[in-house]
Amino acid sequence: MRTPAQNAELALLLEVAGTPKPGNVDREREYHDLRFEHFLAGAVGARPGLEEAADGAPVGEAFERAVRGMSDQSGGNTQFGALLLLTPLVRTADALSPENAAAVAGDTTVEDAANFYRAFDHVDVYAGDLPDDADALDVRRGSDAVPDIRDRGLTLYDVMAESADYDGVAREWVDGFERTFRAADRIADADGPVSARAADTFLWMLSREPDTFVAKQHGTEAARSVMVRAQEAREDGPALVDAFAESLVESGVNPGTTADLTAAALFVALERNEVEV
Numbered sequence: 001m002r003t004p005a006q007n008a009e010l011a012l013l014l015e016v017a018g019t020p021k022p023g024n025v026d027r028e029r030e031y032h033d034l035r036f037e038h039f040l041a042g043a044v045g046a047r048p049g050l051e052e053a054a055d056g057a058p059v060g061e062a063f064e065r066a067v068r069g070m071s072d073q074s075g076g077n078t079q080f081g082a083l084l085l086l087t088p089l090v091r092t093a094d095a096l097s098p099e100n101a102a103a104v105a106g107d108t109t110v111e112d113a114a115n116f117y118r119a120f121d122h123v124d125v126y127a128g129d130l131p132d133d134a135d136a137l138d139v140r141r142g143s144d145a146v147p148d149i150r151d152r153g154l155t156l157y158d159v160m161a162e163s164a165d166y167d168g169v170a171r172e173w174v175d176g177f178e179r180t181f182r183a184a185d186r187i188a189d190a191d192g193p194v195s196a197r198a199a200d201t202f203l204w205m206l207s208r209e210p211d212t213f214v215a216k217q218h219g220t221e222a223a224r225s226v227m228v229r230a231q232e233a234r235e236d237g238p239a240l241v242d243a244f245a246e247s248l249v250e251s252g253v254n255p256g257t258t259a260d261l262t263a264a265a266l267f268v269a270l271e272r273n274e275v276e277v
Contacts, residue, residue, distance in 0.1 A: 004271060005047055005050040006047075007093075007270040008047075008267050009047045009050060010270060011086070014194055015266055018196060019245075021203070021245065022226075022233070022241070022244045022249075023214075023253050023254045029249050033075065038073050039078045042079050043078075046069050046070040048069050049064070049065030049067070049068070049070075053086075053087045059088055059104065060114065060156055061112070061115050063115065064122075071122040076124055077125050081256060081257060082264060084116075085169055085172060085261070088104040089177070089264060089267055096272060101176070106157050108155045109155055110153055113155055117139065117141070117143055118143045125139065126216065137159065160173035167216075167257075168211070169212075169260055172264075177264070182265075183201050188275055194266070194276075198262050204234070206230040206258045207227060210226070211227070214226050230244070
């Protein structure tokens, strides 16, 4: 029987092993500076932080530890968003449900928020343009923002709520991990190798909602275009999916939020013993 931390690590590994996942690193496609092996190392490095979450450590502390371990490889940011989803899910693994995960997220503290900002000291995370009134909370400030967080008395949930309009991972925190659990059900109900089910679920999610990481990097119209192309690829079959995957990698368009959600969904399916590996 795997522990929750082991299932979370396995979820990260299965996510990157799935192929094709258009625009993302997988076992067949890489970027010149971000390789498959970096994701494997990131998953292994994150496990001590995930173990802390499973043992009841505060969410922010466990997340910062997981990111610190993840960053101990030469590729940079591999799974920051996935870990932000996984940490509260692992924290509530003994009674895993949308309601309990939402309760864990809602019960976070100001110190959790401080540790969230400290996590940005370990790795360079693309944040895009923030609203004009969010300068003091700019995640790119890392630990320098902690005094402002404390002055304002913001919990980690509050920080996620501030970002939910333009960040899909933050939106999951606010919406009770709705897309995560829906995707987990889809993975559980499918047939075949789990990594293939995950890749298919990735494309399904990408076809249903614009990826917010694509929107941050390339604009909202580009994100909507990727969503429409995902719909077309799903309708036309494997050959078009492969061509779509190649074209996104060539153009540097990375639906990273959808990959983060896929990893979280894999954890839920694994932890509920709904898939067998």
